[in-house]
Amino acid sequence: DSGVTQTPKHLITATGQRVTLRCSPRSGDLSVYWYQQSLDQGLQFLIQYYNGEERAKGNILERFSAQQFPDLHSELNLSSLELGDSALYFCASTQESGSGSYNEQFFGPGTRLTVL
Amino acid sequence: AQKITQTQPGMFVQEKEAVTLDCTYDTSDQSYGLFWYKQPSSGEMIFLIYQGSYDEQNATEGRYSLNFQKARKSANLVISASQLGDSAMYFCAMREDGDSGGGADGLTFGKGTHLIIQP
Numbered sequence: 001d002s003g004v005t006q007t008p009k010h011l012i013t014a015t016g017q018r019v020t021l022r023c024s025p026r027s028g029d030l031s032v033y034w035y036q037q038s039l040d041q042g043l044q045f046l047i048q049y050y051n052g053e054e055r056a057k058g059n060i061l062e063r064f065s066a067q068q069f070p071d072l073h074s075e076l077n078l079s080s081l082e083l084g085d086s087a088l089y090f091c092a093s094t095q096e097s098g099s100g101s102y103n104e105q106f107f108g109p110g111t112r113l114t115v116l
Numbered sequence: 117a118q119k120i121t122q123t124q125p126g127m128f129v130q131e132k133e134a135v136t137l138d139c140t141y142d143t144s145d146q147s148y149g150l151f152w153y154k155q156p157s158s159g160e161m162i163f164l165i166y167q168g169s170y171d172e173q174n175a176t177e178g179r180y181s182l183n184f185q186k187a188r189k190s191a192n193l194v195i196s197a198s199q200l201g202d203s204a205m206y207f208c209a210m211r212e213d214g215d216s217g218g219g220a221d222g223l224t225f226g227k228g229t230h231l232i233i234q235p
Contacts, residue, residue: 005170033222045222107161
């Protein structure tokens with residue numbers, strides 16, 4: 001158990017819909033990262049938040065957005081869903097952020113999204 | 117060009133043998149970190165080992181060691197005395213410091229190697 005929690009575990013929805021994935025980082029971790037794992041694209045970094053602020057952006061679509069709340073939990077919002085958005089979405093956390101801090105990222109169990 | 121290349125899509129290894137999983141990387145940054153993660157069939161991502169670009173010694177964690185050859189931009193994972201429970205997908209990943217202007221704090225992953233340990 002990494003200490004990172006994600007809800008829900010599974011989500012099935014239809015094209016065009018909007019969903020919210022939730023992540024609680026390990027106690028004391030300030031950085032939250034979101035990743036998407038799909039058969040086509042593999043594991044891709046989407047976005048990072050550090051202590052409530054957006055820190056870095058990866059291959060995140062404009063239809064997707066995220067935020068980190070004062071209690072440090074984070075939500076990933078996916079809208080206008082398409083079949084290709086079906087994937088396993090991971091959240092990961094580390095204690096620190098910034099260049100030179102190479103703490104390992106602890107991954108949550110993931111949310112498996114199926115878009116029908 | 118791919119930043120992380122894992123050339124072995126799949127490997128079969130006999131139990132108790134040592135196994136080397138290949139990983140080469142591409143970066144212009146001087147500061148970066150290299151990671152290996154294990155993903156069993158249950159889906160979770162398990163951190164195995166980390167190597168910093170300035171670390172002079174190869175990283176070791178129990179049965180895992182990282183064969184870091186900086187000049188060749190290679191960071192192979194070595195698992196000694198393999199066990200049936202080592203069967204899983206293994207991902208090599210890199211985090212760049214961004215001193216070349218292109219880095220972010222997210223990890224860049226390779227496509228993975230599916231390792232199967234046979235009894």
